[in-house]
Amino acid sequence: MSDAQTPEPDEPRKPLSEAAKRALAEAEERRRQAEADAEREKELGGPKGPEPTRFGDWEKKGITYDF
Template identity: 55%
Template sequence: MTDDKMVTKKDLPPAAQRALAEAEARRAERDAHEARLEAERAKEQGGPTKIEPTRYGDWERGGRAYDF
């Protein structure tokens, strides 16, 4: 059996600590990039202002159902 010893960041060698820091920076950069892309994405234009107006699989606006 192995010893049940928790390894903390202080116990890691310097190279492993640098690798963890670099990975954390890459994750933060990726998340920021994804957030920018999401903000730049165009919203639907001319679509319904409320929830999707579907009922029984048909589209409805003003009491009239229509399909595409």
């Protein structure tokens, strides 16, 4: 990638549809959520990925475990 700025087109952009606006709002919310998750302290020795209790993932490498 380069540091050069992309010139703005001479023609105006066409208006976004309502579905496109909703998709952009959802993407922005996901970015904010990802930033908030990144700021949280990492758990040492905890499960990788989402919390298993929320998703019923009680098995790891064939061993069933409980907290």
